[in-house]
Amino acid sequence: MARERFQCSICSREIAHPGVECPYCRAQAAIAEGATPRILIAVFAAMAAVFALTSLYTQSFKSLRSGRGEAHYVRASALLAQGLYEQAIREFRDALGFAREEPEYRLGLAQALFRAGRYSEAEAYLGQLRGADPTSGIVNLLLARLAAADGRVDEAVSHFRTAIRGQWEDGDAQRRLALRFELVQLLLDHDRRQQLTAELLDLEETLPDHRPTRHRVASLMLRVGLFGRASGLYRSLLYDDPADRVALLGRGDAEFELGNYLTARTQYNRAQALRRDGRTQQRVDLCNQILLLDPTRRGITLAERFRRSKVLLERARSALLACHNPAGDALVGPVPPPPGTLGEEIEAAERALTDPRARASVESVEANTGLAERIWSHVPQICGDEVPSDTPLLGVMAKLAR
Amino acid sequence: MRTIASALAHLSSMGRAGPVLDEPQRFLLLSIVIGIFSGLVVVCFHISLELLNWVTVHPPVHSSWYVLPLWPAAGGLAAYALVHFVVPTARGSSVNYTKAAVYASDGYISFRGVLGKFASCTLSIGTGNPMGPEDPSLQMGAGIASLLGRIFHLTRNHMRLIAPIGAAAGIGAAFNTPIAAVLFVMEEVVSAWNAGVLGSIVLASVSAVVVSRWFLGDSPLYTVPEIETGTYAGLLAYAAIGASGGTLSAVFTKRTVQLRGKVLNLRERTRVLLPALAGLLAGLAGLFAPEILGAGYQSVEGALHDRFPWGSMLALAALKLALTAVCFSFGTPGGLFAPTLFVGAMLGGGLGVIAQTLMPGSSGSVGAYVLVGIGAFFAGVFRAPMTSVFMVFELSASYTVILPVMIANTVAFFVARRLEPRSVFELTGLQDGLDLPSADTRRETPAMHVEDAMQRGRGRVAASGITVEQALGRLAESEERALLVELRYGTWRWIGERPVRRAAWMGEGETPLRDTQGLLPVVRTYPDVPLDQAMRQLAIYPVLPVTSRVNPNALVGTLTLGDVHRAYGILTTGPSVGGQA
Numbered sequence: 001m002a003r004e005r006f007q008c009s010i011c012s013r014e015i016a017h018p019g020v021e022c023p024y025c026r027a028q029a030a031i032a033e034g035a036t037p038r039i040l041i042a043v044f045a046a047m048a049a050v051f052a053l054t055s056l057y058t059q060s061f062k063s064l065r066s067g068r069g070e071a072h073y074v075r076a077s078a079l080l081a082q083g084l085y086e087q088a089i090r091e092f093r094d095a096l097g098f099a100r101e102e103p104e105y106r107l108g109l110a111q112a113l114f115r116a117g118r119y120s121e122a123e124a125y126l127g128q129l130r131g132a133d134p135t136s137g138i139v140n141l142l143l144a145r146l147a148a149a150d151g152r153v154d155e156a157v158s159h160f161r162t163a164i165r166g167q168w169e170d171g172d173a174q175r176r177l178a179l180r181f182e183l184v185q186l187l188l189d190h191d192r193r194q195q196l197t198a199e200l201l202d203l204e205e206t207l208p209d210h211r212p213t214r215h216r217v218a219s220l221m222l223r224v225g226l227f228g229r230a231s232g233l234y235r236s237l238l239y240d241d242p243a244d245r246v247a248l249l250g251r252g253d254a255e256f257e258l259g260n261y262l263t264a265r266t267q268y269n270r271a272q273a274l275r276r277d278g279r280t281q282q283r284v285d286l287c288n289q290i291l292l293l294d295p296t297r298r299g300i301t302l303a304e305r306f307r308r309s310k311v312l313l314e315r316a317r318s319a320l321l322a323c324h325n326p327a328g329d330a331l332v333g334p335v336p337p338p339p340g341t342l343g344e345e346i347e348a349a350e351r352a353l354t355d356p357r358a359r360a361s362v363e364s365v366e367a368n369t370g371l372a373e374r375i376w377s378h379v380p381q382i383c384g385d386e387v388p389s390d391t392p393l394l395g396v397m398a399k400l401a402r
Numbered sequence: 403m404r405t406i407a408s409a410l411a412h413l414s415s416m417g418r419a420g421p422v423l424d425e426p427q428r429f430l431l432l433s434i435v436i437g438i439f440s441g442l443v444v445v446c447f448h449i450s451l452e453l454l455n456w457v458t459v460h461p462p463v464h465s466s467w468y469v470l471p472l473w474p475a476a477g478g479l480a481a482y483a484l485v486h487f488v489v490p491t492a493r494g495s496s497v498n499y500t501k502a503a504v505y506a507s508d509g510y511i512s513f514r515g516v517l518g519k520f521a522s523c524t525l526s527i528g529t530g531n532p533m534g535p536e537d538p539s540l541q542m543g544a545g546i547a548s549l550l551g552r553i554f555h556l557t558r559n560h561m562r563l564i565a566p567i568g569a570a571a572g573i574g575a576a577f578n579t580p581i582a583a584v585l586f587v588m589e590e591v592v593s594a595w596n597a598g599v600l601g602s603i604v605l606a607s608v609s610a611v612v613v614s615r616w617f618l619g620d621s622p623l624y625t626v627p628e629i630e631t632g633t634y635a636g637l638l639a640y641a642a643i644g645a646s647g648g649t650l651s652a653v654f655t656k657r658t659v660q661l662r663g664k665v666l667n668l669r670e671r672t673r674v675l676l677p678a679l680a681g682l683l684a685g686l687a688g689l690f691a692p693e694i695l696g697a698g699y700q701s702v703e704g705a706l707h708d709r710f711p712w713g714s715m716l717a718l719a720a721l722k723l724a725l726t727a728v729c730f731s732f733g734t735p736g737g738l739f740a741p742t743l744f745v746g747a748m749l750g751g752g753l754g755v756i757a758q759t760l761m762p763g764s765s766g767s768v769g770a771y772v773l774v775g776i777g778a779f780f781a782g783v784f785r786a787p788m789t790s791v792f793m794v795f796e797l798s799a800s801y802t803v804i805l806p807v808m809i810a811n812t813v814a815f816f817v818a819r820r821l822e823p824r825s826v827f828e829l830t831g832l833q834d835g836l837d838l839p840s841a842d843t844r845r846e847t848p849a850m851h852v853e854d855a856m857q858r859g860r861g862r863v864a865a866s867g868i869t870v871e872q873a874l875g876r877l878a879e880s881e882e883r884a885l886l887v888e889l890r891y892g893t894w895r896w897i898g899e900r901p902v903r904r905a906a907w908m909g910e911g912e913t914p915l916r917d918t919q920g921l922l923p924v925v926r927t928y929p930d931v932p933l934d935q936a937m938r939q940l941a942i943y944p945v946l947p948v949t950s951r952v953n954p955n956a957l958v959g960t961l962t963l964g965d966v967h968r969a970y971g972i973l974t975t976g977p978s979v980g981g982q983a
Contacts, residue, residue, distance in 0.1 A: 054446055097700060101621060120628060120708070124626065
């Protein structure tokens with residue numbers, strides 16, 4: 001009887017029996033029959049089993065790993081709090097070695113690197129954290145501080161704004177407010193007036209009922225030049241506590257800058273009544289001097305208004321000539337009048353001041369005041385950076401300019 | 403009703419042993435299955451490595467100083483013993499083993515070898531030996547693929563291709579770099595661009611990476627800082643790193659292979675002890691430079707973040723290079739990928755800091771030099787320039803550094819090849835008795851095309867108006883005993899000697915050739931067609947018209963089997979190859 005021949009399904013060489021190992025290619029030889037449903041089911045069942053086993057293994061591994069990572073993280077956090085940044089960095093790195101995915105460890109490392117002054121490395125970690133969660137408040141805050149420390153103000157502002165709007169674990173409104181103040185300080189440090197104004201106005205909208213915060217915002221507004229807003233804020237503070245001396249002084253300053261010298265003097269006087277100090281007294285005296293010089297003040301007679309207009313004109317002319325000829329007329333003889341319209345205006349002022357026929361009238365008051373204003377308008381050109389020392393005159397002119 | 407009946411019939415037949423999917427479908431499905439299985443196994447391998455590493459190199463409780471050097475020694479010894487006495491199929495280079503499966507054993511890789519590789523490499527790398535887990539992952543993937551191929555009863559051709567598919571899955575999962583995995587397998591394992599297998603390799607690689615990311619997270623291997631590459635003048639520094647990387651890689655390849663050759667000549671009993679000695683050396687070095695222990699990923703990250711002074715980086719590169727060469731030559735199980743990345747990173751970083759000092763205005767950031775160093779050394783050692791570029795891209799997830807990497811890698815590749823023409827895998831393969839093809843050698847051997855063999859002009863073309871007698875005369879001169887007949891412009895037929903002779907015997911000697919019976923259609927070919935493809939047509943047609951691609955009706959020459967023989971130097975008679983008729 002002829003011996004039956006079998007072939008290896010892999011290498012096609014002759015083998016003794018189906019199902020034995022091929023002596024040539026060592027494959028489990030079988031008659032090729034394709035992938036039967038049984039094979040498919042068996043393979044997928046095996047895959048599910050291996051998947052389940054791998055899941056179990058991974059979970060155990062991750063819990064072990066997180067335990068060891070946590071231990072390093074705790075040590076690192078303690079070192080960071082003690083200001084031992086390099087050691088903290090090492091511990092944070094070890095913690096990350098155990099849990100590369102843990103954002104808290106990465107954040108801790110970034111903080112430690114930032115405090116150690118290793119900005120570029122800190123930024124790399126923060127960049128990754130931001131990639132994973134662009135709305136994270138703390139990450140954006142650190143990025144903002146990094147950018148600010150690096151002089152990248154626009155980037156810092158952008159990160160600050162994201163941090164203010166971003167997610168915070170505790171959702172603390174106080175923290176957002178603190179961030180706003182940090183942003184305002186940054187803008188102030190870099191003299192970003194426009195952005196600062198916008199930020200303060202935005203801040204005013206969401207201001208909590210917290211006196212120190214309101215004080216702070218009002219003071220910042222005063223610094224930026226938002227005098228009307230500052231005055232309003234101080235007024236609201238005084239409404240709650242009329243004996244708030246800081247608010248009285250603040251409102252006084254705001255009103256002074258707005259040209260409301262009477263209101264300013266009132267606020268200063270109230271503050272003085274609470275506690276006297278030299279600086280406030282100087283402000284009161286200045287207010288008085290301005291008020292005595294101001295020809296537009298209500299409640300004075302026409303004659304007094306005319307007199308003040310002439311004094312104003314004279315002081316404006318003198319201030320300008322002082323800049324034009326600082327050495328004085330007497331030493332160098334007659335001073336040539338300034339050229340062009342200014343010369344004509346000076347001459348007109350001299351005529352108005354020496355005209356014996358001049359009488360008090362609304363027209364003459366307005367003419368004198370207008371002439372004084374025109375002469376004063378040349379001050380920046382003639383005097384340059386040298387500001388005239390006549391402070392009451394400055395005050396009145398500022399009010400007239402408004 | 404008929405549809406329902408046929409569906410029921412199909413369902414009832416499913417319990418039987420008939421094939422459900424055809425071969426290409428099975429192959430694609432299998433690619434995904436291979437990717438998933440490989441990904442799972444590589445995840446387990448990775449976890450096992452880390453767990454052992456925590457116990458040995460980074461113990462939770464501080465241990466005595468002398469314990470650290472003992473761990474790599476013990477790990478090396480245990481791993482070698484396991485491979486030597488229990489699972490010999492897990493021995494040697496994984497890349498060569500997988501290539502051997504493709505070219506020599508019809509895709510067969512022992513699954514026992516996969517288990518052995520898993521266990522032995524966990525023991526050696528997990529205890530701190532300065533080797534990498536990527537090459538073992540490659541073999542594990544290939545072994546799983548081979549097993550599944552056998553289970554699915556793939557044909558011999560598909561079985562040959564299955565190992566590279568698994569290899570891509572394994573390496574992709576290990577590195578978390580799917581593109582580089584595909585490229586490496588195409589460049590180094592398959593050694594050629596094979597469109598038939600590319601789709602399956604990509605599928606397997608992607609599946610494996612998805613599984614790996616599912617379990618281990620999707621963050622890249624390294625955290626890369628903001629990178630600046632510097633000005634165009636600074637590109638010189640990158641080229642210098644490329645040249646240094648290429649030189650060092652050639653030196654590493656030569657010395658490693660030399661040392662390995664000497665080790666292979668030692669007695670078996672002596673060789674068993676060598677991995678322990680290598681581990682002890684590594685452990686002692688690790689007392690002073692713990693960065694060199696294990697795969698060293700964290701240290702590479704440190705270099706990227708400019709954490710080391712340039713002197714330390716160069717010293718670490720030298721130390722790791724020497725220890726890896728010793729461990730690899732002494733037979734410690736583990737791969738060369740991670741050490742290569744480490745050495746490249748430290749070399750690039752060290753030279754980069756020097757470049758920063760010399761060219762302060764035009765240099766880039768240290769991270770850029772580190773990445774360039776990685777690519778350059780990798781290209782030099784593995785002779786896989788495309789893989790090295792994409793690997794750096796995938797590791798850094800940044801395009802910024804691509805131009806310097808391409809420059810440095812190209813320089814490194816050519817310098818390394820100039821100094822040592824063969825790659826480390828090729829040389830170690832030869833030491834192990836495997837003469838496997840490499841992409842490099844294939845690149846060096848240009849393929850022959852029709853234009854290299856064809857006879858130019860119309861010398862073999864007979865006009866359709868010639869008589870049978872004249873045709874007999876032409877045939878007598880023809881070595882192929884066949885004529886190419888042009889019926890009209892752009893239309894050719896061929897005719898053999900027998901029909902012409904029959905026509906003459908029938909008394910049709912003066913009949914024009916076009917009126918005889920026996921004219922047969924012929925296919926045309928083009929000058930750029932590979933010669934092996936044209937030879938398949940020559941098996942049917944004794945003479946082929948070669949026409950122009952831009953005008954397929956215009957004849958530029960003819961091709962016969964004799965021409966092909968001459969082109970290959972088999973025949974020396976007849977007109978010269980590619981000559982004018």
